[in-house]
Amino acid sequence: MTKRIVVLGLGRIGGAIAQILNRHDGYDVTGADINPTAVAHFSEQFKTELLPNTSPETRDYGALLTGQDAVISALTFNDNPYVAQAALDHGCSYFDLTEDVRCTQAIKEIALAAAPGQVFMPQCGLAPGFIGILGYSFRHRFDRLDTLKLRVGALPEYPSNQMMYNLTWSTEGLINEYANPCESIKNHIPTLTEPLEGREVFSISGVEYEAFNTSGGLANLCYSLDGELRELTYKTIRYPGHCKLMKFLFHDLRLGEEGKRRDMLMEIFESSVATTMQDLVLISVVATGYVDDRLKQCSRTFLLRHTAEQSAIQISTASAAVTTVDLILNGRESRQGFVEQETLNIDEFLANDFAKAYRDAELSI
Template identity: 45%
Template sequence: MTQILLLGAGKIGAMIAELLSLSGDYEVTVGDHDLVGLNRMNVNSAVRLLQLDVTDKAALADAMAGKYAVLSACPYHLTPYIARAAKAAGVHYFDLTEDVESTRLVKELAKDSATAFVPQCGLAPGFISIVAYDLAKKFEKLHNVHMRVGALPKYPSNALMYNLTWSTDGLINEYCNPCEAVVDGVLREVPPLEEKEHFSLDGVDYEAFNTSGGLGTLCETLEGKVNNLNYRTVRYPGHCDIMRMLIRDLRLGERRGVLKDMFEYALPVTYQDVVLIFVTVSGYRQGRFLQETYAHKVYAKDLYGQIWSAIQITTASGICTMLDLLRLGKLPQKGFVRQEDCDFRDFIANRFGANYARPEDAMVVTGQKQEKVA
């Protein structure tokens, strides 16, 4: 059994622990300072609970001793403590952060590391980059890469047309921080909550606008190879204008703690959600200007006798797949590992990645055999 330290016993951590511990290949120690969160975890013979303050260097080192990998499902501001401890302990490192500065720190730590550092393993950043890069590789010359992702309530019922499905800190971070993009061939920063667009999918109207962090390392990977590359968050129409009023007109972007309190007081959590993934890539192949699109919706569903939200399933499946592929030798075994270093076919064929599979991906899922590396 592969020994894993999972830090963070929140909504995503609970799903990660469930997927890994019930796979038959992993034993998971779940660490969190919050006893209430720990006590909500589903416990089985492959799950151990540990009250742990990750800012306690000695305690964190003890928790990592003998582990194959550490998975962080903690808020992004705790990344420095966990990533540095992982390097010191010589264990593989994975996280879910969308925070650009945190990822830069992880990349720096990975430079001379004997173990793998694999940040941004969720939905966006994460799976969205794997999809986009897979489509991009099909073109001899790229033109545009457009990536759109939304985690939305299935039954919106308020003016924001939104419920909490994800980390509130992460949500505010995405709405307030500068965004990376390639514009007319030049890598640059663009403001969040701007460049709003409207589109329809399956008869439902949506809006999309700039948010921070969703591109992961793809700007760096495709810089000089693409004319325009951008990532935008998908919401129901009207959401962006209200957020701009709160963050800019009322200046709550300067008082993020107040904004967090408002969200968590007024917006209920929902497990009845849908994750929308929409990627469009255009370019040239054999002299012809072509476009390819990936579109998929993932819904909340019953797994292991319990309802899990779509954002729990997609985010947890992303990090569990990357861990599993590293263990199977299908990812670089040391240094900084980008999401686009993962082959789309390997991801979808994986037992955890199969949670993302569309009907047309069925042959990929069933047609590849995976064997554990000796």
């Protein structure tokens, strides 16, 4: 049965999501954006609508969402609670790509009033998203899980500046994860840690990387794994040297403070740091736990690369989001209200038609 779905936001990620779904016979896609250029660009591929360029709280999504099975929001996290409320009011399921913890909490509250079969699943995509599904799956590998280390990085393939970094996705989202408190579990207790701290260095396939605390990547894992392990951390992967420069900007110059300073930092990044489509996405989960009272370690690593047409962050985020939506909308299990990412089965995820990029990306190391 064909599913009717709306994709809000036709930027790099939202546009890729809409295109993937539109190529599948099981979906009838409508894309919408406030940008007339984006709407015109996709108008010959699938149905498009131009959204009014008003403030998020006054924008009316009623006509667009009526009769739809689901909406995927690729808008900013500030818009998402309003979209989720509109989805609730018009009886369709809701998915988004946010990494913002406060936004997700607001959507959890909205989801309490969901009708039977109406699902609310924020934080789809890569991290949060796929990384949570992968990380949660490791609990089945041990009699007792001890530590879980989740590491994800979207990196330029050819870094050429002192930051060893190029912009590959949302600048606002990047600053958000570098500036906001980070959830973790330490000594069995859920806690908050400081962003840009906890730096570590490691290598994969002969390439050296660093990783450090960032916000938002764990989604609901601190709650779903509370009481089940000693330590849970999420860190962002970069090339060595990046963290030191970010600490100078965010801490010494205080540009991570909310308000005008953070706006200034976003303007600096967007005017001075080049974007690139030539990127790669590195995903690593390392777990330790006990099997027959012996401490053991196991891991899984994925490396996704850009193509001539799409960046690795587009591929990884869009294909993970679409796989998640497809598993929920066409799953055998009926769900209602807020649904945690990690409840999806990793084997079913990787076997899904939309997850080929991930199947092809797993490394044997």
